[in-house]
Amino acid sequence: MSLLRARGLQRHFGGIAAVDGVDFDLEKGEIHGLIGPNGAGKTTFVSLLSGRIAPQEGRITLEGEDITALPAHARVRRGLGYTFQITAIFPGLSVFDNVALAVQGGRGRGDLKALVARALAQVGLEALRDEEAGTLSYGHLRLLELAMGLALQPKVLILDEPTQGLAAGEIAGFIQLVRGLTPEVSVLLIEHNMAVVMELAQRITVLNFGRVLAQGSPAEIRANKAVQEAYLGA
Structure with missing residues (x-):
């Protein structure tokens, strides 16, 4: 059995079949x-x-x-996690706190600090955990978004x-x-x-x-x- 499966999905907008x-x-x-x-x-x-x-x-x-x-x-x-398109970064919060919010809003089970640390380690942002998100480079922001997605487990x-x-x-x-x-x-x-x-x-x-x-x-x-x-x- 497939992990994620779609069958016969359809969605029309104003008579136009966006998904048919x-x-x-x-x-x-x-x-x-x-x-x-x-x-x-x-x-x-x-x-x-x-x-x-x-x-x-x-x-x-x-x-x-x-x-x-x-x-x-x-x-x-x-x-089912969806990132990069709709992820909301809070620029005034630290890198750590942004990921912590994602854990709290998702299905994260276990110790909050451990889950955040693991997600940051996966994307290589451990050293920037205390930096304000708004000060990150564009590339690091993308990695933060990915960490937030991974923190959802x-x-x-x-x-x-x-x-x-x-x-x-x-x-x-x-x-x-x-x-x-x-x-x-x-x-x-x-x-x-x-x-x-x-x-x-x-x-x-x-x-x-x-x-x-x-x-x-x-x-x-x-x-x-x-x-x-x-x-x-x-």
Whole structure:
């Protein structure tokens, strides 16, 4: 059984099918890429998975449990984390306190200080724990957002455009970091940087006009003529 599964998801806006009958599976311990041209339906699809908006048709399960009707906060408590797109950083609070707030709002179980310390260690921010978040560099802010997501102790972590604005060296570090999250955490990666997707993802789903255009390994996606015409520009 897939860790996260969607079947027949549909969502229309003003007669336009933003997501039109999408099936999707995320396996335990997998890094799964989600790509597609602008307007393909990626943001709407991820919003359906995370509970930010409700589907008009279809079903979503997490570890076999139907979560279709659950709001976003209830999905977080069941292990579905969504970061980078909607994470709220409090610039006047310390790095430590920002992560502590995420623990308190999520499914964190155990000693608060230990959970925060573990999340900061995972992203390499232990030395900055007492710094005000508002003083961090852009790259460190991204790492803080990731630490806040990891502090939720997710089973699934959705990363939405995580490398946007990062320098090349920071991207290399991010790739190594995300690879190290598995198999404990399964990752859905929405990313325009194709080099990052091709290096990290075991499988890739391509959306176009709200529908699944292709699914497969990076090699299969590279070789898919329909994907080349719609997105890769080959």
